[in-house]
Amino acid sequence: MKEQTPIRKAVALHYDEQKDKAPRVIATGKGHVADNIIKEAKKAGVPIQEDRTLVELMRHLTVDDQIPEALYETVAEIFSFIYKLDESVKNKK
Structure with missing residues (x-):
């Protein structure tokens, strides 16, 4: 059986x-949208931190939401x- x-x-x-007061969400997405967020970040020289657990904890946030205090x-x-x-x-340099 093939793993997805x-x-x-x-x-x-x-x-x-x-x-x-706290960092806020400026973009969120999955699939192709996530790929585009990552692509644009790389293009702009924005450092990328891969952390599946943290993304899962933030998945319910929407653009302009501040991160919850539990994640500070x-x-x-x-x-x-x-x-x-x-x-x-x-x-x-």
């Missing part, structure tokens, strides 16, 4: 510390990693 490939899902977040710590760790990565790249 899971449908790809994506959630894109943005955080503006000047106006947002997890998302903060990801954002921290991304900021450090950005700084590392800037310092190498």
Whole structure:
């Protein structure tokens, strides 16, 4: 019996510390929409974190929703990693 490939899902977040209390969803989708979100993020140089569990926890959110407080710590760790990565790249230039 052939295993089915899971449908790809994506959630894109943005955080503006000047106006947002927490990161908010700027795009979400599955299948081809998820592929396009990922493609556009890569094209724009946006770091991508693959985490199926986190995406599942966010699947009920819609565009402009802020992430729930229960996910603050997890998302903060990801954002921290991304900021450090950005700084590392800037310092190498």
